[in-house]
Amino acid sequence: MAALQPGTLDAMKNNHTQLLAEWTNGLQASGATRNLKEQDLQQQTSEFLHLVISGLQNGNDKNIAAPGWDDTRLFLEKLSHSRALLGHDSQQTANFIFALKGPLFALLQKHYEGNPALLAQQLWEVSELFDALGMQTIRTFQKSRESVIKRQQEELLELSTPVVKLWDGVLALPMIGTLDSQRTQVVMESLLQRIVDTGSEIAIIDITGVPTVDTLVAQHLLKTVTAIRLMGADCIISGVRPQIAQTIVHLGLDLQGVVTKANLADALKLALTRLGLTISKAD
Amino acid sequence: MERIPILQMGPFLLVTIQVDMHDQLALTLQDDLSERISKTSARGVLIDISALDMVDSFIGRMIDTISSLSKIMDAQTVLVGMQPAVAITLVELGLTLPGVSTALNVDRGMKLLQQRVLEQ
Numbered sequence: 419m420a421a422l423q424p425g426t427l428d429a430m431k432n433n434h435t436q437l438l439a440e441w442t443n444g445l446q447a448s449g450a451t452r453n454l455k456e457q458d459l460q461q462q463t464s465e466f467l468h469l470v471i472s473g474l475q476n477g478n479d480k481n482i483a484a485p486g487w488d489d490t491r492l493f494l495e496k497l498s499h500s501r502a503l504l505g506h507d508s509q510q511t512a513n514f515i516f517a518l519k520g521p522l523f524a525l526l527q528k529h530y531e532g533n534p535a536l537l538a539q540q541l542w543e544v545s546e547l548f549d550a551l552g553m554q555t556i557r558t559f560q561k562s563r564e565s566v567i568k569r570q571q572e573e574l575l576e577l578s579t580p581v582v583k584l585w586d587g588v589l590a591l592p593m594i595g596t597l598d599s600q601r602t603q604v605v606m607e608s609l610l611q612r613i614v615d616t617g618s619e620i621a622i623i624d625i626t627g628v629p630t631v632d633t634l635v636a637q638h639l640l641k642t643v644t645a646i647r648l649m650g651a652d653c654i655i656s657g658v659r660p661q662i663a664q665t666i667v668h669l670g671l672d673l674q675g676v677v678t679k680a681n682l683a684d685a686l687k688l689a690l691t692r693l694g695l696t697i698s699k700a701d
Numbered sequence: 702m703e704r705i706p707i708l709q710m711g712p713f714l715l716v717t718i719q720v721d722m723h724d725q726l727a728l729t730l731q732d733d734l735s736e737r738i739s740k741t742s743a744r745g746v747l748i749d750i751s752a753l754d755m756v757d758s759f760i761g762r763m764i765d766t767i768s769s770l771s772k773i774m775d776a777q778t779v780l781v782g783m784q785p786a787v788a789i790t791l792v793e794l795g796l797t798l799p800g801v802s803t804a805l806n807v808d809r810g811m812k813l814l815q816q817r818v819l820e821q
């Protein structure tokens with residue numbers, strides 16, 4: 419199959435302004451410009467058209483992985499990334515490219531009016547190129563979205579492990595969600611560091627928010643308890659719900675040497691007793 | 702030869718590890734400490750490892766050994782000032798040091814030692 423004709427390229431170059439205007443209108447009509455500034459859109463559309471034309475001039479090739487398309491691919495990467503951050507979905511992002519097809523096809527139709535065979539062939543070529551560009555956009559869009567999700571996951575990890583100071587010398591760590599190796603590591607590190615920083619003698623780990631306890635979770639808990647003991651502090655586990663207590667017994671888990679309490683209040687009471695403090699009612 | 706100093710504080714011996722421990726140093730410390738416990742008939746040993754930021758299984762075992770040998774020689778051992786990273790490493794290595802008493806800092810370690818000796 420023959421490559422793109424120089425005539426096609428010329429037609430694109432000569433009708434640059436008209437293409438841009440029609441494309442922008444199309445974009446606005448399809449709603450792909452939501453949350454976008456007018457001036458940003460203008461800049462992006464003209465830059466992209468410029469890049470496509472120069473890419474065709476350089477390589478005159480549909481293979482967009484070729485070095486001649488480097489700038490275009492880079493531009494699309496940036497574009498998809500910014501779209502992902504703006505909260506656009508993949509369809510809206512891909513529409514940016516596909517909306518150019520309409521005006522371009524109309525232009526080619528006019529250009530090759532007398533030669534239907536050539537028109538069909540050129541349409542095919544252009545269509546293939548833009549499909550590839552569109553796919554590239556979606557691919558990078560997806561990658562950006564994945565990186566956003568990954569970052570949010572990491573943030574959640576940090577957020578879900580706050581170490582709270584309950585009293586002078588008493589720290590508490592309310593655990594929420596499933597305990598896996600990665601989370602245990604983060605929990606352990608932040609708790610141990612806080613113990614060093616505050617010189618607290620007692621740490622309470624509250625597992626009320628942990629939905630299930632299996633052998634792995636118990637092992638992680640035991641590791642944390644042991645590390646705390648090695649540092650020279652004491653650890654109390656609180657918030658052991660009846661079902662969890664049953665599971666632990668059924669699984670035959672050995673929590674010996676670990677002080678457990680049914681709720682945080684009991685644990686705090688024990689901690690205060692160990693520190694030699696008493697709470698009394700004011701008269 | 703490089704040695705870790707052992708200081709005497711009343712009935713207790715104080716060991717502060719300020720340098721990176723290597724195997725030979727650990728063995729020498731073990732020998733020196735047992736020697737000093739028998740010579741001074743110390744009642745307690747306080748080992749401060751707050752400056753130790755790296756530990757391997759050998760050093761972990763050495764700490765365990767020192768604790769058991771001083772227990773046999775009727776001296777209580779308290780390990781103080783372990784860094785979080787060291788604690789995590791020891792746990793991951795499976796060295797939970799069940800027979801070793803620990804405290805957060807030298808001050809609390811001393812109090813713990815005194816309490817233990819009074820109890821006896």
